[in-house]
Amino acid sequence: MDFDLTKEQQQLGDSIQRFVAREYAFEKRKGILRSEEGMSREVWAHLAEMGLLALQVPEEHGGMGGAPIETMLAMNGVGRGLLLEPYLASAVVATTLLRELGSPAQQGELFPAMAAGERIVVLAHDEPGARYDLTQVSTKATRAGDGYALSGQKSVVVHAPSADLLLVSARTGSGVSLFLVPWDAKGVSLAAYRTLDGRRAADVTLSEVRAGREALVGAEGAALDVIVSVNDVAIAAACAEAVGALEALLQTTVEYSKSRKQFGVPIGTFQALQHRMVEMLIHVEQAKSMSYLASLRSDEKDLQARARVMSAAKVIVGRACRNVGQEAVQIHGGMGMTEEFHASHYFRRLAALELSFGDTEHHLEKFALNSAEAT
Amino acid sequence: MDLSFTPEENAFRQAVRSFVQSRLPADIQKRTLEGRKQTHDDYKRWHRLLYEQGWGAPTWPKEYGGPGWGAVEQYIFEEESAAAGAPLLSPFGLKMVGPVIYTFGSDAQKERFLPRIRSAEHSWCQGYSEPGSGSDLASLKTRAERRGDGYVVNGQKTWITHAQYADYIFCLVRTDPKAKQQQGISFLLIDMKTPGITVRPIVTMDGGKEINEVFFEDVHVPVENRVGEENAGWTYAKFLLGHERTNIAGVAVSKRELRRLKHIASEERKNGKPLIEDPAFAARIAQVEIDLWALEITNLRVVSAEKEKRAPGPEVSLLKIKGTEIQQALTELMMLARGPSALGLLNDADAFRPAAAYCNLRKTSIYGGSNEIQKNIISRTILGL
């Protein structure tokens, strides 16, 4: 048993934290949040320079081929800095899908550009009404000429407005297939909006979108298992992001309680608040433990065992997100309610993370059913 | 002991119900029932319609133009109004400054302000909190110096709800900086159009603009706008804080929101069935419903104690704590019920946005005396700790 990081990992973690502290100060982030695109291409390029966009890229394409611990460290920094860039969506989820399924030609074309921050790819899988059931896909890809025609609807595709390419899942006969679709392909329309946590997202409508055979990612009908499996990688990454945000929010709250005075004393001297902050700390530590476990097991081959880990982690982290977020706002008083102050931004990101990749209820139930089968 | 309403009370309920049903404008009703934001104009329109019926100030005694309803009737009125989708009336004039004026104000103040509050001609806001004085309100610093026949006010108030719509603000100001904290405070009624007042919006995390900073720079306030005696403002403020009785728990609105939660949960589907049939989710709804039921009875106990002229005391704090916890739980469940689509905060500005409501309702455990402060009150006064 060993919870220590290697020297290289330590250095990577430190450099990410330094980058976030230096280049992603809250005031600067406000400008990015308000900007037209809602993300910074400059920061994205910087992440590429640091090699962080290549953690999931296979080694033969100059990347790290998965690197669960490094990904966890990167996600911690993304969480602490509340990065608005599509790290999780493009550098983790889409890159992993392409690593698992992409043809040599697709990989050869996309990986260098993605690792360099020149292309953003986003998975468009969830559909209206599917809730957290990854198997519900109604979008259809029918044979048309030499390729396919895609029609259907995808909902809340986060970062879609910044994506160069969408990875669209669609039914082909009895299976589900993945297609690379340029954002400006004929028949693709995006209804863009902001999410709870200030990100740009879109509901995507596809009507008779033509995709050539070269757009098919992986074998026809073989994508669903991989999408489900990559969802586990996404959960591990989301948990690590949450831990970064949770730690920052706890720290911020404790600092605030030491500086904010009422009744002539810092509010942090009130035992009623002290115990609440202790509860927050316990949530954060429990979340951190499960985030480690999730990251370490994200390449576990026994899929049922892995699913159990991911559900357990998501339950612990989800509850931490809700509790720590709510308590932090409360302890900040009126200040916690404002757009101006960072506490509410953490609160909202944590709420959004709880709702992503299956909420707490969903994973509690999944864990219970999975356990029943396992015995 | 009898938990049922009397025949008179039931007849009263019928009368309120048919009035609300026939007069509540359909567009306002639709907005409330769908959980969308009301505009300031909605509140005003509904208030005027009530005024025409003689119900412009439902909680006031007859003497001041109210209907003279007792606590139970007020309770029934609020329940029927909320259930039908009527907007809540703005509390600042009707439930806060109005009672202060008719209890402690001069005849001139009563004549000038009360009829205009009742008729919705004047909107009010509450100027208590300051950047350095929230929970510890008595430490407030906004200064009012006596000069000739008036005061000159300098300072800053913050978190002021609906200051942007208000014609008047009632303020706690420091008139004697040497006296002990609570003893140097006065209660002023200030015209928002007075030169030297600046209102600056504070954007809340749901994107809303309901609260404001209000700055006072050499603002002249005539001395006849002071309520009661100089330096006795804290007494009036305490009276006001303890005045709003029947509605603090928000039971009526929560009952309506519970219905809406059930509606949402019946629209959403999980594993091919309506979410409301999912045992885990149904149990969570049931838990809130049961909590709310208990709170309703607790609330009625407090209300009927008032009917018998036993003044409700610190148990009001209990209603506030439990009431706000339930309001927050309801918005949380509505957000969770919508699932991943709840993430879209602004995808349809005109539709109900459960994530925005979830964010916004965090305020309820902070304002009106935070829930921690309410617990301090209970432990001091009820438990004697």
Ligand SMILES: Cc1cc2nc3c(=O)[nH]c(=O)nc-3n(C[C@H](O)[C@H](O)[C@H](O)COP(=O)(O)OP(=O)(O)OC[C@H]3O[C@@H](n4cnc5c(N)ncnc54)[C@H](O)[C@@H]3O)c2cc1C
């Ligand atoms: C949406 C909104 C609308 C508002 N509208 C108005 C309005 O119209 N008019 C107006 O005057 N004010 C208004 N307020 C202000 C509100 O009354 C204050 O926010 C509230 O009194 C808390 O003060 P504070 O924000 O300064 O927090 P603080 O007093 O700094 O409190 C911070 C935290 O410390 C806790 N705390 C403080 N003292 C103690 C203690 N002794 N023991 C244990 N815990 C303690 C608090 O509970 C809170 O959790 C509004 C606030 C909000 C959020």
